[in-house]
Amino acid sequence: MDDETKKKIELQLPSRLGFEKVAMNTAASVARMMGFGEERIEDLKTAIAEACINAMEHGNKLDETLAVGVVLSMDADSLEVKVHDTGSGPEGHAAAPDIDRKMHEEEGARGMGMFLIESLVDEVEWVSSPCTGSYARMVIRLHPNEEAEAIVIKRSDGGKRG
Amino acid sequence: MAEKVTQVRVEEVESSTGVPITVLRYTGDITSASKAAVLGTYQGLALGTKRILLDFSGVDYLNSSGIALVIQLMIAASKSGQLVQTFGLKPHFIKVFTMVGITKYTTLHPDEPTARAAFPA
Numbered sequence: 001m002d003d004e005t006k007k008k009i010e011l012q013l014p015s016r017l018g019f020e021k022v023a024m025n026t027a028a029s030v031a032r033m034m035g036f037g038e039e040r041i042e043d044l045k046t047a048i049a050e051a052c053i054n055a056m057e058h059g060n061k062l063d064e065t066l067a068v069g070v071v072l073s074m075d076a077d078s079l080e081v082k083v084h085d086t087g088s089g090p091e092g093h094a095a096a097p098d099i100d101r102k103m104h105e106e107e108g109a110r111g112m113g114m115f116l117i118e119s120l121v122d123e124v125e126w127v128s129s130p131c132t133g134s135y136a137r138m139v140i141r142l143h144p145n146e147e148a149e150a151i152v153i154k155r156s157d158g159g160k161r162g
Numbered sequence: 163m164a165e166k167v168t169q170v171r172v173e174e175v176e177s178s179t180g181v182p183i184t185v186l187r188y189t190g191d192i193t194s195a196s197k198a199a200v201l202g203t204y205q206g207l208a209l210g211t212k213r214i215l216l217d218f219s220g221v222d223y224l225n226s227s228g229i230a231l232v233i234q235l236m237i238a239a240s241k242s243g244q245l246v247q248t249f250g251l252k253p254h255f256i257k258v259f260t261m262v263g264i265t266k267y268t269t270l271h272p273d274e275p276t277a278r279a280a281f282p283a
Contacts, residue, residue: 017194021223042254049225099263102233103240109230112262116226119261 006073006080013052013068015060015085020052023070023083030072031079035142043120044079044140050113051083051136059085059134069135077142078122084135089128094118166190166223168199172207175215178275179283183213189220192228200231204238212244213281217274219250229262236267249277 011026013019024045031041052068060066069084094114101107118124123139173185184207192200207214216232218224239246249271251259256270264270271277 020225039254042252046225046254046258049223053225053227097262099233099266103237103267105237109233109237110227112226112229116258116261 006075008074009072011070011072013056013070014064015056015062015066015068016064017053017056017062019068020049020056023052023068024049026070027072027079027081030074031140034074034079036079036140040140044081044138047117047120047124047138048081048083050117051081051138054090054113054136055083055085055087058090059087061087079140081138082135083138084133086133088130089134090114090126168192168196169220170199170203172203175278177213177278177281177283181213181281181283183215183278183281184208184211185215185217187217187220191223192218192221192231193223193225194227194231196228196231200228200235201238204235214239214244214246215274215277215281216246216248216268217250218248218252218255221250221255222252224255224258229258229264233264236264240267245281247271247277247280249274 009026009030011023013022027048028041028045031044036044048070052070055068056062060068066086069082071082071084073080073082094117096115097112098107102109117136117138121138122141122144125137126134127137128134168188168190170189171187173187175183175185177183186203188199204214236246246268248268251270259265259270269277269280271280
């Protein structure tokens, strides 16, 4: 299914903490309608909430006149969520939190959002575009194991299809 | 849209072996707006508090900023030689706490009696 045939829902949220729950609950409703189990829905809720919080805090600097855009795109087997802001995007990748360093105050107690997103969804990418705004793109799949198996099969036969 | 304000109730209880335990019972959301409820309440505990039990059974939404406040509480408790046990987290948040490694510094118990019993006499 290409981009044009996907069913889409779009939200515009003010950059005020708390509004991430609108995106979170909308995505949960959509995922439930698509047949995702409750555990995956909880994963998705946390990932979307963290992406929206990052967009509000770091992308839009909590400027309430700037919107965070959330686009949910459904197809038969997956749900894609893009969270847009007006910032230049994150620098680098999410490092796993080091709880020992946190407990010894060698690193800040915060800074776990990107790690949680990457850990809880099947696919994630951070697209940085200082001129036009940036976005986080997340995907959860209804059958992630089948997808992984398909990739393994594709790799093992050199990508050739019989 | 307002976040659900964090409420916290402080209770003094005893373990089955009679040791005093201070329970912090949270309800609502735990987010960046919860600093007073999480850290402020902790800082207001009586001097000499040794055993702290965190009850999350009334918490529906907890994000990474809220988890950071819990870590800050645990740092302060560790510096003061206090022991922290935890119970009542929903299964998803048990997973999240485990992912970020908090379980190295506190045990996530399934219920209150088990958590109370985990404090040494």
